[in-house]
Amino acid sequence: MSKKEKKAFQLVKGMKDILPEDQRYWEHVRRIGRELGSQYNYGRIDTPILEFTKLFDRSVGAYTDIVEKEMYSFRDRGDEDITLRPENTAGVARAYIEKGMVNLPQPVKLYYFGPFFRYDKPQSGRQRQFWQIGFEAIGSDAAVLDAQVINIGMKFFRRLGLAVVVQINSLGCVDCRPNYQEVLSDYLKGKKNQLCEDCKRRVTKNPLRAIDCKEEECQKLMADAPQQVDYLCEACRDHFIATLEYLDELEVVYNLNPKIVRGLDYYTRTAFEYTISDQESGRQSALGGGGRYDGLVEELGGRPTAAVGMAIGIERTIKELRAQDIKVPEKQEYDIFLAQLGKEARKKCLSLQDKLLEAEVNVAENFSRDGLKTQLELANKLNVKYTLILGQKEIVDGTILIRDMEGGIQEVVDFNKAIPEVKKRLKLRDGEGS
RNA sequence: GUGGAAGUAGCUCAAUGGUAGAGCACUAGGUUGUGGUCCUAGUGGUUGCGGGUUCGAGCCCCGUCUUCCACCCCA
Secondary structure (H helix, E strand, O other): OOHHHHHHOOOOOOOOOOOHHHHHHHHHHHHHHHHHHHHOOOEEOOOOOEEEHHHHHHHHHOOOHHHHHOOEEEEOOOOOEEEEOOOOHHHHHHHHHHOOHHHOOOOEEEEEEEEEEOOOOOEOOEOOEEEEEEEEEEOOOOHHHHHHHHHHHHHHHHHHOOOOEEEEEEOOOOOOHHHHHHHHHHHHHHOHHHOOHHHHHHHHHOHHHHOOOOOHHHHHHHHOOOOHHHHOOHHHHHHHHHHHHHHHHOOOOEEEOOOOOOOOOOOEEEEEEEEEEOOOOOOEEEEEEEEEOOOHHHHOOOOOOOEEEEEEEHHHHHHHHHHOOOOOOOOOOOOEEEEEOOHHHHHHHHHHHHHHHHOOOOEEEOOOOOOHHHHHHHHHHHOOOEEEEEOHHHHHHOEEEEEEOOOOOEEEEEHHHHHHHHHHHHHHHHHHHO
C-alpha cells in the first residue's frame, strides 16, 4: 500500500475512538447509570440505531434544527427512508407502542445507553457520534415522576462528583401554550425592528425559540417579555408547582429559568437542563436535559399517554470529570506476573496461567517475549506484587520461583504447590494492609 | 451553516528561506536467567494534502482536508 493510500484511512469527521486508556471513565459512568437503573427500577432497553426517517419528522418536529439539517438520512436498498437516530425518546416511544407496553403496569420505566448521530459541526463537547444515557417514565402524568426523573440525573452527577444545577421551566400544554405564543408573538412584533434577523423570522414561525436567542439586543428585550409561567393553564401551573415541591422535598437544587425551551417539538410542561459552570470561562454548559412529552405517544399512533424523560451526554460528562481531575476507579490490577524462559517453560506456563485464572488469581504475562529482563520490566510496569519465574533449571527440579517485587527476595517452591503458595502470600499481604 | 486559530516522529514540542531535531515512548545491548535508577545504540517523517513563488519551501502565497475554539444548536 502506498503512503497516499495509507493516509486516506482516517477517522470520519466528528467521530472518535474510545481507547483502552479511556475505558475506565466509560465503565465508571456506565456502572453508575446501571446502578441507578436498577435502584429506581428502570428496565434497560436497547432500540435499534436505525429507524424510519418519518419517526423523527413526526416526533422531534419537522422544523427543528435536528430534523432540518442534522440527520444522517439515507435510502436503503429496499427503497426505504432510514435515519441514524439523533436521539432516543422517539425510538423508546415507538417501542412502547409497538410492543404493547400499554398492557404493563403503568408507568413503564426504561433506561438506555447508546450512540446517537447528528450531522453538526464538531467542536468542544460536540461530536457527530455521541453517547447518551437516558431515563424515561411512560404512562403517567404524575408530577412526582418529573421530580424522580430529574432527581435520578442529579444523583448520577453527584455520584460522579460533579456539582450540577438543574435549570427548570414549564412549557405548558396544547391548551395553554398557544395563548402564550400569541402573547409573546404580539410582544415581539411590537419590537420587531430591534430584533436580530433570526428572531424576526421566529416571531411568526416559532416565537418560543426567540427566548433563548444569544444576541445581546434580543436578550435585553426578552428580560421584559411575558413569561410562560404566567400564562400556564391551571392544570399546568398545578403540575409545575407540584414538581417543584417534590424537588424541594428531594433537596434538589434547581433554578427557575424561563429560557429553557428545548429544541425538540414534543416537549410539554416540564422542561429542564443540567448545567455546570465551566471552570475557566464561567460559562454554563449543558450536560443533559429532558422534560415531559405528554403528546408524543399519541402523535406516533398510540393512545393518549403522558410521559417524562431525560438524557445525559456521556462525552460531556467525561470531559468534565477529566477537566476537574476527578478520580475514577483504576482498571483491573494484576497481582502476579508469569515469566518464562525457554520453550519447555513457555509450554508449562501456558497451562499454569489457565490454572491461576481458574483459581481467581489476576495474572499477567507476555509469552511472546523471551528475555527475563524484558519480562521483569513489564512486571514492574504492571505493578504486580509477585513474579513467578519458570526456567529450565526449575523444570528439571520440579520447582518455580516466587519473586517478591518490592524487596526482590526470591523463594523456591514446589511447582505443584505454586498456586496455593501464591494465594497464601497474597492473602498475607492483604492481611497486613488492613 | 458563519467566523477565528492550528496542523512537523506514537505523544509533547524545536528548527533566519539553505542537509528535518530533542525529550518521552518503543526495540536491542551494558557477558550465563533478574525489574525499579543509570548508560549506549536503533526503529520511526515525502513536515496533513495539492498547487504557486524561488536557484532552493517545514517556513512565503493560494486552495483543500482535518482538528481545536466561538456563534448557531444541543448532549
